Amino acid sequence: MTATNGGPTGTRRDTVAAVVRQWQAVHPDLDTAPMEIIGRINRCAALLQQAEDAPLRRAGLSRPEFDLLGALRRTGHELTPSELARETFSSGAAVTKRLKQLTERGLVERRGDTRDRRVAHVRLTDAGRDLVDGILPEQLAYETTVLSGLDPQGQGELAVLLGALLGQLEGRLGALRG
Amino acid sequence: MTATNGGPTGTRRDTVAAVVRQWQAVHPDLDTAPMEIIGRINRCAALLQQAEDAPLRRAGLSRPEFDLLGALRRTGHELTPSELARETFSSGAAVTKRLKQLTERGLVERRGDTRDRRVAHVRLTDAGRDLVDGILPEQLAYETTVLSGLDPQGQGELAVLLGALLGQLEGRLGALRG
DNA sequence: CGCATATCTTTCACGGGTAAAACACTCGCG
DNA sequence: CGCGAGTGTTTTACCCGTGAAAGATATGCG
Numbered sequence: 001m002t003a004t005n006g007g008p009t010g011t012r013r014d015t016v017a018a019v020v021r022q023w024q025a026v027h028p029d030l031d032t033a034p035m036e037i038i039g040r041i042n043r044c045a046a047l048l049q050q051a052e053d054a055p056l057r058r059a060g061l062s063r064p065e066f067d068l069l070g071a072l073r074r075t076g077h078e079l080t081p082s083e084l085a086r087e088t089f090s091s092g093a094a095v096t097k098r099l100k101q102l103t104e105r106g107l108v109e110r111r112g113d114t115r116d117r118r119v120a121h122v123r124l125t126d127a128g129r130d131l132v133d134g135i136l137p138e139q140l141a142y143e144t145t146v147l148s149g150l151d152p153q154g155q156g157e158l159a160v161l162l163g164a165l166l167g168q169l170e171g172r173l174g175a176l177r178g
Numbered sequence: 179m180t181a182t183n184g185g186p187t188g189t190r191r192d193t194v195a196a197v198v199r200q201w202q203a204v205h206p207d208l209d210t211a212p213m214e215i216i217g218r219i220n221r222c223a224a225l226l227q228q229a230e231d232a233p234l235r236r237a238g239l240s241r242p243e244f245d246l247l248g249a250l251r252r253t254g255h256e257l258t259p260s261e262l263a264r265e266t267f268s269s270g271a272a273v274t275k276r277l278k279q280l281t282e283r284g285l286v287e288r289r290g291d292t293r294d295r296r297v298a299h300v301r302l303t304d305a306g307r308d309l310v311d312g313i314l315p316e317q318l319a320y321e322t323t324v325l326s327g328l329d330p331q332g333q334g335e336l337a338v339l340l341g342a343l344l345g346q347l348e349g350r351l352g353a354l355r356g
Numbered sequence: 357c358g359c360a361t362a363t364c365t366t367t368c369a370c371g372g373g374t375a376a377a378a379c380a381c382t383c384g385c386g
Numbered sequence: 387c388g389c390g391a392g393t394g395t396t397t398t399a400c401c402c403g404t405g406a407a408a409g410a411t412a413t414g415c416g
Contacts, residue, residue, distance in 0.1 A: 012348070038325070296412070
């Protein structure tokens with residue numbers, strides 16, 4: 001039928017396309033369009049996380065840990081555990097566990113609030129800051145090469161479209177709780 | 179500076195854009211472009227999975243379970259556990275666990291291979307097939323509404339770009355093991 | 357034939373995430 | 387003051403995924 005690979009600048013076949021074709025063969029009546037977006041986002045996320053985290057693993061960090069450190073680094077000030085949970089989009093319990101480990105490794109420090117002794121304030125140690133600053137350039141360089149299969153114009157368009165979708169999702173998902 | 183919300187057809191601000199701006203303030207020298215794609219893919223995947231799986235949960239299925247059943251349904255024939263692992267992009271151990279539960283619930287059946295007694299063949303029961311066929315239309319309809327914040331043309335472009343990216347990733351990631 | 361090697365699947369030990377309960381503390385009000 | 391409601395954080399119990407080892411065949415080669 002088709003050559004194994006499309007053309008010269010080659011739109012390679014992706015597995016989601018194959019899956020969608022299978023579904024259409026079984027249920028020709030269904031509109032499978034959403035799969036082509038959601039399925040691909042999920043699959044890209046899975047593949048990227050496997051590949052993309054290589055520089056992090058070399059530094060002995062998981063992505064969630066790096067996200068936590070990164071939140072502290074990029075905001076530039078102390079954050080409470082709840083703020084970190086919001087910022088990294090994860091549960092409070094997860095933040096507690098990560099903080100314990102990162103504290104043991106000397107990457108973050110905590111201090112209690114003087115006024116309200118329920119709350120803690122977390123900040124990067126110098127070692128933590130240096131680690132983030134050391135990893136980030138590598139991480140970005142690596143991500144750049146991972147994305148390099150897509151031409152720059154395509155990357156720009158993709159970023160814009162994803163931004164639009166994400167903006168809508170973030171705006172609406174609280175409302176759509178059902 | 180900007181009004182809180184861009185324009186009439188409204189490109190809402192997304193959180194990744196805010197994060198990227200923070201990073202640029204701290205490290206103006208870094209090329210943060212990859213974040214605008216990878217960060218958004220990850221965030222979209224997280225939000226979509228939270229929201230998107232609502233119809234599945236009503237049926238008492240997790241997404242990985244549905245993926246497994248779906249693989250059996252869309253291929254239309256029996257699959258071995260290893261084939262299911264490849265097909266659902268997960269480990270063999272995970273497949274074993276899911277099969278145990280799905281078997282107990284009467285959604286799949288297994289039979290041994292007559293020639294090679296190491297291998298098992300898994301197929302949907304009638305109940306499993308009916309369940310998948312019942313859920314899928316709801317799931318697709320729900321996904322359609324979740325994506326509806328993006329206009330149809332944007333959705334088409336997004337699907338194409340993601341397909342191109344995914345094709346490249348799938349083609350290259352085995353090679354890029356470093 | 358008989359043993360080493362390879363392959364398919366399951367089991368095990370463990371890490372990491374979550375929801376819900378427990379804890380620790382603040383604050384307002386009688 | 388002291389108690390009840392509210393909030394920030396941690397603990398607990400549990401689920402699920404993974405990698406590595408184990409278990410159960412198959413297969414090839416001396």
